[in-house]
Amino acid sequence: MTTPSSNTAPDSALPDDTRQPAPHRRLEGLTILAAEDCRVNQMVLEEMLSAEGAHVEMAENGREVVDRLRQCGADRFDLVLMDIQMPVMDGFEAARQLHALVPGLPIIGQSAYAMAEDRAKCLAAHMVDHITKPFDRDLLVLCILRHVRPGGPPLPVAATQQEPGSAVDPWGELASRYARNPAFVDQLLNVFLISNSGLPNQLRQALSRQDTRALAGLTHGLKGMAGSIAAHELQTLSQSAEQAAKLDAPELAQCIVELAARLEQTLEQIRHRITL
Structure with a gap:
């Protein structure tokens, strides 16, 4: 009768170089x-x-x-x-x-x-x-x-290839961006939802008062947040509205109307995702 050799090492005892290397953390210690x-x-x-x-x-x-x-x-x-x-x-x-x-x-x-x-x-x-x-x-x-760390050796660049969003999954790019921590996507979107739920009405009210300063501030803040959640159309509309507010341009009213409507659509998309 043949018995297994006692020299056969279990998987856990395989040499370290056969295991998956830990990801390189480029800011370690800072x-x-x-x-x-x-x-x-x-x-x-x-x-x-x-x-x-x-x-x-x-x-x-x-x-x-x-x-x-x-x-x-x-x-x-x-x-x-x-x-x-x-x-x-x-x-x-x-x-x-x-x-x-x-x-x-x-x-x-x-x-x-x-x-x-x-x-x-x-x-x-x-x-x-x-x-x-x-x-x-x-x-x-x-x-x-x-x-x-000036003058240090060349640094490895992490793979950051991102999948663009689509009508089916508008948050595909965001999920790709945070692939290491998938749970973070919903956390981020939830905070965006809470932070901006009243913003469409704030935009419309500021427009009715012709308060260009308030509109410039609101659209500036939204522009940065929209970029952070990869909502590119919303970001572009925010940028256009901000510039129109700063210049008190004739197209300001139309910019704000379009921006508020697009923001409401984005908020609804987030609610749908979070409640799934």
């Missing part, structure tokens, strides 16, 4: 302070950065950032991500105060604009770089590492 007043964008930043190994702390305005640095000291953070347009204290003023407190701390400005003048304003306020929203994870990571 502590980042992120200033962002929008909850949807906070969630996106925290998910992206923590998935890459960073420890992330959040602040909702520039004043909180300055106060945090004063309380915690210069050595607590490796880098600050600074939204430009925030209440209480904007990113430009916060960056100037941080530079006076901690001159060597890298500050990266972030905004929904990709214009050369925005980057120039960031640099003039002592920021070291500027990145646009919605965030591309690879570009965000590489931008951070360029300033905290």
Whole structure:
């Protein structure tokens, strides 16, 4: 009778090089302070950065950032991500105060604009770089590492191929973007739903008052959030409406009417997904 050889190793004892390698976490060991007043964008930043190994702390305005640095000291953070347009204290003023407190701390400005003048304003306020929203994870990571680990070896770029949304599944791109954490998609969409459920009426009311300043602020905030959930049509409509509000353009009313209707459709799509 033949018995199995005692030299046959179980699967769990196979050499390490036969196992699936752990994903490379490019921000391992970094502590980042992120200033962002929008909850949807906070969630996106925290998910992206923590998935890459960073420890992330959040602040909702520039004043909180300055106060945090004063309380915690210069050595607590490796880098600050600074939204430009925030209440209480904007990113430009916060960056100037941080530079006076901690001159060597890298500050990266972030905004929904990709214009050369925005980057120039960031640099003039002592920021070291500027990145646009919605965030591309690879570009965000590489931008951070360029300033905290300059001159390091070439970094592997994570696979971020994304499936576009469709009429059947408008959130296909979002699911692809967060494939490592599928549960995050519904969490993000739920916060978007809660944050914007009253916004269509707010837009229409501001339009009826001809309050272009309020419309510019509302559409600016929506533009960033729409990009964060890969709602590209909504993002484009928000951008057009924001520009029309800033210029008090003749097409403003039509832009707001279309935007409010499209936002209601998006909110309904989210409700349908979450209740399935």
